[in-house]
Amino acid sequence: MRYPExxxxxxxxxxxxxRWYGLMYLLGFLASYVLIRxxxxRRGLDLDADAVSDLLFYAVIGVILGGRFGYVLFYNAPYFLHHPLQVFAVWQGGMSFHGGLLGVxxxxxxxxxxxxxPILLTGDILTTSATVGLGLGRLGNFINGELWxxxxxxxxxxxxxxxxxxxRHPSQLYEFLLEGVLLFCLLWWLHRRHxxxxxxxxxxxxxxGCFRFLVEFFRQPDEQLGFLWGGATMGQLLSLPMIVFGLVGLIMVLRRNNA
Incomplete structure (x- = not known):
């Protein structure tokens, strides 16, 4: 198949x-606002319209700062050590999802x-709304013809x-379906089940973490990094702590509620 260009x-x-990519971000934030409200x-969290706007503002700042410094640290540290002022040139691209997640x-x-x-309940709602932005962002990557x-x-x-x-694999669409659509449906179902x-x-x-680890087998690794230990990519290595954190957290929460 030929890319539709x-x-x-x-x-x-x-x-x-x-641009389509900017529109995807705008739609993602609008959808997040509606979903958080x-x-x-539904979950009885005291968040009025102003509080939701403030939460999204905090989240945007966290995404920008965390995403940029995550990219600098994880994906291109040698370059930025020699060109430190380029750290602030965010308009030239270069963001890390995992860094952005830490920032948020x-x-x-x-x-x-x-x-x-309550931190956990707020986190439940924020992460569910984030899946929409993740999915739309991957569609934006596909339209831009990047991250193939x-x-x-x-x-x-x-x-x-x-x-x-x-x-090549249209891995952006794989991520849209798994990290966006499927993950949102799963989290929404959990909310409906209270x-x-x-x-x-x-x-x-x-x-x-599991979906990203899987998709990395089909996604071209970053040119400046290539394959790392045991043929793994940086995306896979950064996803492993997410998998462990999620699994351990789930076990602890379920044990506490079944005690």
Missing amino acids: IDPVLVHIGPLAV TLAR ICAAVLFCRRRKL GRVTDVPWGMVFPQAGPMP APAGVPFFTFFLGY
């Missing part, structure tokens, strides 16, 4: 260019302490314009 610019408004009412956790904990809100997969001979392999003449506080939160870590 969608124009990354959705529409030009005078000198401004509205909906789940907060720190920001959300700070928000909960200031508002005196490894060379393959499967019938649905695609020839990405910037990746050479060989067909799962104990902390179960959706730790399920997110376990589910995302």
Whole structure:
């Protein structure tokens, strides 16, 4: 199959260019706002409209700072050691999901302490809403023709314009389906079943870690890193702590509620 080569610019408004990728982020934040309000009412969490806006503001700051410094530390540390001012050139790209996740956790904990809100229940709601943004972000990667997969001979392999003449896995769509659609459905089901506080939160870590570890077998590793220990990618190595954290957290929460 040939990559559809969608124009990354959705529409030009005078000198401004509205890009699909930016639109995906905007839709992700709007959807997160609606989902947080909906789940907060469903789960009895005291979050009014202003509090949700503040929580999302904290989360955005955490994503930007954590994502950027995570990329600097995990994916290209030698380069940034020699070019330290480039750390702040976020407009040139370079963000790490795992770093962004750590940033959001720190920001959300700070928000909960200031508002005196339960951390686990807030985490349940925040991680569920985050899956929508994750899925839309992967669609944005696909439209941009970036973060493509490894060379393959499967019938649905695609020839990405910037990746050479060989067909590759559309790994962005794999991540959209697994980390976005499927993970959201799982967490939403847990909320509908009134799962104990902390179960959706730790399920997110376990589910995302497993899905990302799996997709990394089809995704082309970062050029500056390649394959690491035992043929693993950086994405897989960073997903392992998520899997352990999610599994241990789930066991602890379920034991506490069954005691």
